Amino acid sequence: MSSQVRLRLQPSARCLYDEPVQVKVAGLRPRQVVTIRARSTDEKGVEFSSSATYRADGSGEIDLDTDPSLGGSYVGVEPMGLLWSMRSETLHKRCQKNKALNPHVVKFSVHEDEGEGRMLAEATNERLLMGDGVSRLPVKEGNIRGVLFTPPGTGPFPAVLDLYTLGGGVSEKRASLLASRGFVVLTVALYGHDDMPKNIQEVHLDYFEESIKFLKKQDQVGNKGVGVISLSKSGDLALSVASYLPGVEATVWINGCSANTALPLYYKRSQLLPALMFDLTKLIPTESGAMMGKYALHNPLAEENKGSLVPIEQAEGRFLFVASEDDLNWDSKGYMDEMVERLKRHGKENFESVCYPAAGHYLEPPYGPYCPSSIHGLVGKPVLWGGEPRSHAAAEVHMWKKIQEFFRTQLSCDATATEAELSIRVQS
Template sequence: MASLDARVITNKDPSMADEPIIVEISGLQPSMKITLHSSIRAPNAAVYECFAHYIADNRGKICLDRCESIGGDYKGVEAMGFMSFMKPSNLNKRKYERFLIKDPTKPFHIDLRVFDGHTPSLEDMSAEKRFHTNPHLTITRTYMAPGVVEIPVWDGNVRATLYLPPGKGPFPGIISMSGGYPGAMKFKAALYASHGYAALALKFFGEDDLSEDALSMDLEYIEEAAVFLRSHPSVYGRRGVGIIANCFGGTLALMASAVLPKDLIRCVVTINGWPFSLGSFYYKGKEVCTDSNPTIQISVSADGIHTWISSLPSNLTVEQLKSFTLPFYNKHDTSYLFITGEYDGYCPSLQYGSYVRMLFNDARHPDYELLCYEKAGHLIEHQYYPLANVAWTFRDPHFNGGQQPEHSKAQCDSWGKMFDFVAEKLRVCPKSKL
């Protein structure tokens, strides 16, 4: 398979990590078959890649926003498929690498290469061919819009990084929390700041002088972080702040919203966060826990992949359900958005979603939304983020679930709805969608 003398251009470069762009390939023969290969080499040297088959039109052009891929890692019209459908390369030294930019101040780069013909698989393209030829186009993507400021935070007990949008503000405040990953995933907070929010990437275990145990915390830590953010001179905090959190961070957000003072947490977005406690948590010297706990089954495959499946009994009444869940549904001054994937590798999200709805309705909660996405997995990230079906969590590879193309569609749909939700609750004008 030979590299072609094709011309590849994009309508915008650099661009934001969640921003759609248009890629066009020209200089081909009419009806010519080509393979488009895209790749990223992350700062930790891990490689992510995918490929797709296209056929040029009668002008010798291919526009990814209009032309169908007829094979490869994705099919159909997928303008951002070269990014959304990437997966860890089989050339990586460590399997199951998750695409992760730890330092959002540095952009990342996508290499696009065009080859003659339709290759059956990445394995049929030697590493020399797909990586050692000059790319036809290198696209630069970033998590920090021009003017966004990064500020390390070591204030009282709070360990975090604050990202502020350009301008004087004040800006609505968001706390960003991750799951079973030590420290904070700063790229999310940087992206929130790029959308006009003062975003605090909050660490809660595994770094600095914080505990190594994610399953034990005094929730006054989250209260202190929320007070810090609400009181910051660049933050409009009269209505409180929001929390956007995924996985176990979402569980902590629900715990905190249940016990923290009124008007501190205005809204919570939990992305596949569990509505029950796991571990030992306290607030004002009292234990925050549930009377009953779900069943957790842990298995390890021959490949070393850990699967944690939590489950609750079926057909629980509301009163029975309350013994398993945290009383977040009683906080009528806090708005909630639950984003879940049907193929979440950690829990039966459809069952949990129906139970959460029962609790909200029984409590006559005035403001909640539930979004459940068909075949989406556990790690629902920003739009165009590659699916991490398996990823390292708590220092082991964990099964997260999800299937393409549904997972990619879920990320695109939920990303915009999430910003609409927090903009309304924090009473700001939603930023125009990219």
């Protein structure tokens, strides 16, 4: 390693997962061409990596905020390109980073572009999923199985129920990051976690009602209603929570369906909605070995399926609909358009929507590795998620800010001071 070459991460090598860092290199020869690499290992032991070629300026410096990549995992000026372009050498792997106590550790390095690429400098970026002072409490109360995240301070804070992933375990990433931004967040599992059944044949709305009551009784939570955030299948469950249960002020629906999918929905032991099902013969194979499932779900607007539509027109709270036009899992944009049209037809104005033309299905907190395909929990095979990597990454940055603004506005809480305090503490 060259003692003259310096790789710096600004403003700090330690930051929250959803914060950008400025990557700078100094001490190179004027106009020297080098390769900058990033690598990380997820919770399953799978390594993800990226690389890009850069040319130093006349002073021997490179700044990823302003200098373009000449080739590699991406081209052009992409300040965070080394993060979102990281991929596994094994096909159909999605970066598993779900446990809030484990930071996303990324090693950056600079290499000579000739020969074997001798390393010239390196630096480690510790990307925290949980800000300093945020508390993490595993929840096993009544039927609830999940994790509660609470910001430092006495509050009151706005409360959010996170339905990110409902089976196989609890995903803590989004919930812990929202808590780091000033929200009390409960993320829950529905099956396959801890002592829960491994599989279920039906979903009971009572479980989410119990979760909301638990969330609202926390000391740091204000007396306003709660927010709900979802993704994919949990999108239709979030719609049902908002439509049938009281006290839900704000619902974020991300690339879900407008109808109740896969499993029938019950409340107080009575069925509310039948399940809209899939036709797996409509899965389209691709050269990569992954299936394309956009057209496998039955049409919710067909006369025989309309009973599965979630009656969002009876919801009292507000909705934020987020859809990706290049979602290859199913037709999220079409489902969003149907809901918007239906709400308008009922004279409702309690919604806003945002659409990302070249983004794929898995819209998450920003700066994680883009995932083109991975194993689908229901299908049991790899499927394509869609999206163009650069556009998908930009959509995640925009969406993440939009979600926080939406919740702060609708849940009547100004968390600016809390967020600023957390940001300062995590960088110190």
